Amino acid sequence: MKILLVSMNNHHFKRWAEQLEGQGFELHWFDILDQGKATSLSFMNPITDWKKGFLKKRGRTLVKSKFPQLYNKLVKHYDVTVDIAFSKAIQNIKPDIIHCFEMKIAGLKILSVMQKNQLPLIYSSWGTDLYDLNVLGIKKEQAREFLTRVDYLITDCQRDAQIAMDLGFQNKHLGVFPGNGGLDISEGHRLPVDQRNYILVKGYESAIGKALTVMKAIELVPLELIQPFKILIYSADESVIEYVLQSKILSKLAYKIVPRSENVPNKDLLNYMGRAAIHIANSNSDGMPNALLEAMCMGAFPIQSNPGQVTEEVIKHGENGFLIEEVNDHKKIAQLITESLRNTSLRMAAQEYNIGFIAKNYNRDKLRPQIINLYL
Known part of the structure; x- marks a missing residue:
């Protein structure tokens, strides 16, 4: 089974993905923020370095700070969009399942592509993802549209499962799981x-x-x-x-x-x-x-x-x-x-x-x- 994971690179995502390592899955990771290759995630096939269309190695920060208008024009003209990069990843990988982590950072950015296919979509909500849309700058209409496309929901608390249903989610809630896939239970370093x-x-x-x-x-x-x-x-x-x-x-x-x-x-x-x-x-x-x-x-x-x-x-x-x-x-x-x-x-x-x-x-x-x- 081919699984395409869509997330930023952070500790919680890494720990979740490690639960799938060595279990017979073909794992692929679409680096939604294009943060670059990560040795800690080397057990997956990464889709990174997809965004920069100009000054790929150095000089972008200087241009951005000194010539912001020029920088914005170059970005618009030469950089690769999420839609293009993610569509290409789907075409090349042909995944059986797509799993995105967080709505604002990942889900909304791939929504337009996912609306053009019928691939099963799992969505993991993290933190304040569903609870306070306003603070994240997400409109209720955007959340509803996204949740309509989600086939399977994973939340880190019972509260957010209810919020998702209140926003129109009608498909399957797979359950409540910690965002990092669980904790290592060890007696070490615990003092009385x-x-x-x-x-x-x-x-x-x-x-x-x-x-x-x-x-x-x-x-x-x-x-x-x-x-x-x-x-x-x-x-x-x-x-x-x-x-x-x-x-x-x-x-x-x-x-x-x-x-x-x-x-x-x-x-x-x-x-x-x-x-x-x-x-x-x-x-x-x-x-x-x-x-x-x-x-x-x-x-x-x-x-x-x-x-x-x-x-x-x-x-x-x-x-x-x-x-x-x-x-x-x-x-x-x-x-x-x-x-x-x-x-x-x-x-x-x-x-x-x-x-x-x-x-x-x-x-x-x-x-x-x-x-x-x-x-x-």
């Missing part, structure tokens, strides 16, 4: 609660991410509670970095900032999670966050936003984590952080429950045969 000395904060600040609210909340936590911990702010946007560096209160704490541009390798992040007392992530739009599932797997107590009630699919507030219901209420978030640090017994019970829950429901090895069967 009384030895955990980190607090992890996801540092996204944007129209969606709300890390600044978390930093303001941390400033309100009693110093005697939080000073024993080291704070790791990972994937931090510039506004978050500036705020932390200028905060007199945060200067009294031990912290490390990793800018978003300096992506923490997933293995290192998991190690930190295994040493973290709590993991905090705050956003006003998301699917089922992979970072949340990883934190739970590694025993960190989760304090997580709950857009559209998605996170309550895995967290029972006050039992195995805390839910942030008001993403801009830093005082309430401060109360949640304070309570979690004071209540060691709660964190111990949550760690035991969460590790078992993830092992049962998100174990990569257990999910592999289910994922393979999706394509059969």
